[in-house]
Amino acid sequence: MKKFFVCGFAALLSFQSFANLLVNPTRVELDNLKNRSAVFTLMNRSENTARYNIYFEDKEMLDSGEFISLDNDRALFSLSDYVRYSPRRLNIEPEQAVKVRLAARLPKSIEKGEYRSYIVFHQIPLAPVKSETDADASEPFSLSISAYLKVSVPVILRVGELDTNLRILDTNIDAGQHAIQVTIGRDGERSSYGDVEIVDAATGRIVGGSKNVAIYTELEQRTFSVPITEQLAANTQLIVRYTENDKLNKAKTVEVGIAL
Structure with missing residues (x-):
């Protein structure tokens, strides 16, 4: 055998x-x-x-x-x-x-x-x-x-002194309102990493987020599924915000408003 x-x-x-x-x-x-x-x-x-x-x-x-x-x-x-x-x-x-x-x-x-x-x-x-x-x-x-x-x-x-440009290209709320699909665009000389936050526009309270997300230089955009951690009423006004880590050169913040 x-x-x-x-x-x-x-x-x-x-x-x-x-x-x-x-x-x-x-x-x-x-x-x-x-x-x-x-x-x-x-x-x-x-x-x-x-x-x-x-x-x-x-x-x-x-x-x-x-x-x-x-x-x-x-x-x-x-x-x-x-x-x-x-x-x-x-x-x-x-x-x-x-x-x-x-x-x-x-x-x-x-x-x-x-x-x-x-x-x-x-x-x-x-x-x-x-x-x-x-x-x-x-x-x-x-x-x-x-x-x-x-x-x-x-x-x-x-x-060298490298920089990047960022923008939020798209947001889509899932059917059960448990997460938001957030697409972030990137171009420039350096990669990006930071935190995505979902903020209640009326109260400023953070109601969801994802930490330490990254978009490396080989990508022009990346989509993240960002969980919502609280039950929210219909038509709640939200801010989707991406904040780069402050260790990065010329760290940036981009945001967009949406409604449930």
Whole structure:
């Protein structure tokens, strides 16, 4: 009988949904002026020692918010050639934390623009895993699968004073009035991220929202489903507001009024 063994089945998860690994920060922004370095803290919350490989990947955001991996020839604004990091592999003991440091090394000839890659913390086995030799001989094959954590964090490098233009292109309230589909348009030299809020125009009370939404430079627009958290009366006047994070250069706020 042939026996088959499969290992290293990687699951792409964020630290919020996989408590065994805590990663901070969850976004890094560098520039060609003062912010040329960053430090990640990785904490192992499990009861076992964990080993991680660390490397860069390039990805592209789709308008759905999903990502696809890019080959080197398609990653036009990869920052992997401009950033060094250490270590590249590490072990983390249970309930212990370690540091990963990265720093930008920019040539004078680098072009103005926004560069982005994703630093990946990919769990690997501490030692090769062997299939059991005493598997039931009556079984046609033996299958063993181990799930290894893979966390990716965006690292953004902005060269020069970059700006962007924003506008709310469309809003649609769902039939049950539980969410509003908000389409935000973007053009310019840098990406955008921030918070979408639904505000009761009469009282100024926030009645819904989505935090830390992002529109990267490969997209000209993106639609978000923004939940409404309160029961509202018919014909309530609302303000849909998108506010960029104040860390961004010339951070902007755009809004539009709608009625239920």
